[in-house]
Amino acid sequence: MDAKVKPAPNSPEARDIAYHMHPSVDLKRYEDEGGLIIEKGKGIYVFDNAGNKYIEGLAGLWSVAVGFDEERLADVAYQQMRKLPYYHNFNYKAVGPAVDLAEKLVEISPEHIKKVHFTSSGSEANDLIIKMIWYRSNALNKPEKKKIIGRKRAYHGVTIAAGSVTGLAPNHTSFDLPLDRMIHTETPDYPRDHLEGETEEQFSARMAQALEDLILAEGPETIAAMFGEPVMGAGGVIVPPKGYWDGIQAVLKKYDILLVADEVICGFGRTGKMFACETYGIKADVMTTSKQLSSSYMPLSAILMTEEFYRPIAEESHRLGVFGHGFTASGHPVATAVGLENVKIIEERDLVGNAARLEAPFLARLKKLEAHEAALWSRGVGLIGAIELKPGEKPGLIGPKAQAHLLKQGVICRAIGDALCFCPPLIITEEQINDMFDAVERALDGLVAELAEEA
Known part of the structure; x- marks a missing residue:
């Protein structure tokens, strides 16, 4: 929209400026210029x-x-709306589309992935993963093992915990973030940050050493997990250099630190494999998925996890009598029905x-x-x-x-x-x-x- 042209009164543009607060903009500029x-x-x-x-x-x-006009997704949403527009998954209840999609996601995921939990956005999913990591550390009688490593320029969402693992200053400044349990290691941006004469493999080794130095400085017994996008998206499409993920995984394994692969952008085909973990040889304990899971036709995300990650959480919930977490829309029948059909289209075509x-x-x-x-x-x-x-x-x-x-x-x-x-x-x-x-x-x-x- 041309900033010099004032929108006509009562036009969509004028009403948007008057009533609609937008995310990820200069709000004052939006009041002046619109979008x-x-x-x-x-x-x-x-x-x-x-x-x-x-x-x-x-x-x-x-x-x-x-694409933006897939009739099969619209039809599935309509039919599910007519059949069961909403029900929850609390209190020992389930809905069919969530069961079907969970089974499908385990089927197409790397073979070590065994369990799925649904939320409605990548931010929610990563926020819950952090809670689950802390819950799991308590279950394992490691109450000190709570710190989370993110990377500078990484993006993992905008909720308080996920936004703290995010490594972008605009998502922290004036929000009183990051939380003090969140620490950040280096960005694997080889073209921008490599030393003169340094090969990709040498740069990757330096990044792995920087991670290990951070872990040792903080205390390995205090660090629970590292989050990483296989390819960093909102940080500027940072593609990992040769050897990067091999080196990072070796350090994490050495110090018994979980790896959460944030596949929110990369998952469901973006890198030429179903998951970018396959592209880069990443064996994650947890994978975060969203976006292309439903082509964003419906708000939907899924946490994919190993049995080893899940089991201590299950045992702790049994000890306490409940897993004390839940979102109203987790596993929403319309969203999961659309997600399942979307995955089918990705496969069929x-x-x-x-x-x-x-x-x-x-x-x-x-x-x-x-x-x-x-x-x-x-x-x-x-x-x-x-x-x-x-x-x-x-x-x-x-x-x-x-x-x-x-x-x-x-x-x-x-x-x-x-x-x-x-x-x-x-x-x-x-x-x-x-x-x-x-x-x-x-x-x-x-x-x-x-x-x-x-x-």
Whole structure:
């Protein structure tokens, strides 16, 4: 929306400004300028309320695998609404779709995953995992083993506990976060942070040593778990360098520290495997999933866990008489019915294979952008990637400028710092990938022209 154009009284834009408090924005700026109202979707495209068409280059929020108009999901939601619109899973009750989806998730997950618990968002799931980790430590008579390791620039949600494991300053500042049980190790950003002459393997070894140094400084007996996204998403699409996850897992195993793999963005095909843990050889004790689990058609997340993680929690609940936790919407019948149908579509249409097949042309177009005078380097895996732009005098200003130019070219992406990040729906075709990156090239040309005028 043009900041210079005042919306007409009683228009959707004016009512949005007047009544709607938005997440993840400068709220005062939003009061002055407003935003873009998206009205409908079709395939990889969304349309605003003026009829303008956009390639949704971030799949909404890294999440819409099957596109924005999948009738099978709408039909399943409607039929479940008519049959049983809501029931809970408390007090020894269950609903059929939650049972079916739990069974399906165990079937398609790495073989050591045996149990599933449902929540409604990645933030909720990670928050609950932290509670479960603490509960489990108490069950094992290790009350001192409560600290959680996150990584700088990692994103694990915005609730108080999950937001504390998140390693992004805007999610901490003025919220009185992080909690003091949360500590952070280094970001595995090889292109930005490697030493001169340092190979990826040497950099990864240094990251593993930094983790071990942190553990020893804090006391291994005090640390319960580490959270890690296989590929860091909201931190700017940070792809792990060679040897990184092998080294990290070896350190965690040495000190008996659990690994929680946050697959909220990566899960269900994004890296060319069903789960990114398979891509990088990660054997996690717990996996967090959401987003592409239901293509975000319904709020849904699932915690996938091993028997070894689950069993002490079960025994403690028996000792106490109850597992004293629950959300009203956990395992919601409509959400889990939609999630199950979404997973079936991903399998039937081989969308995981589509991500694997299109990885080469997707990454090739990202690589080509490195030659542009506005760009530095690219990175990615499967159908997630980013192009790092040359920063201006103040870091973080060029990315939003480029994002605005890209919107004018009919593509929605996300600027994170001075990087443009892409994560299109898994149904995208090679032709559509080329359309998207043709627009990116035009947008970067426009950015260069704008910066020249400002100089």
